[in-house]
Amino acid sequence: xxxLENDLxxxxxxxxxxxxxxxxxxxxxxxTNHMQDTQLLNELRPIILSD
Numbered sequence: 001x002x003x004l005e006n007d008l009x010x011x012x013x014x015x016x017x018x019x020x021x022x023x024x025x026x027x028x029x030x031x032t033n034h035m036q037d038t039q040l041l042n043e044l045r046p047i048i049l050s051d
Contacts, residue, residue: 005035 009032016028 002039005039009035 009028012028012031016025
């Protein structure tokens with residue numbers, strides 16, 4: 001799943017750059033940040049719950 005997410009982010013980033021639309025670029029950046037935050041939370045959750 002992680003590889004799929006990374007591939008998706010790369011493709012979205014590439015498309016947004018090709019379209020050269022600042023709004024789309026910003027939305028892709030926000031989505032990327034959200035996905036990375038979610039990924040980080042998923043990795044931290046077991047550590048937090050184990051305490």
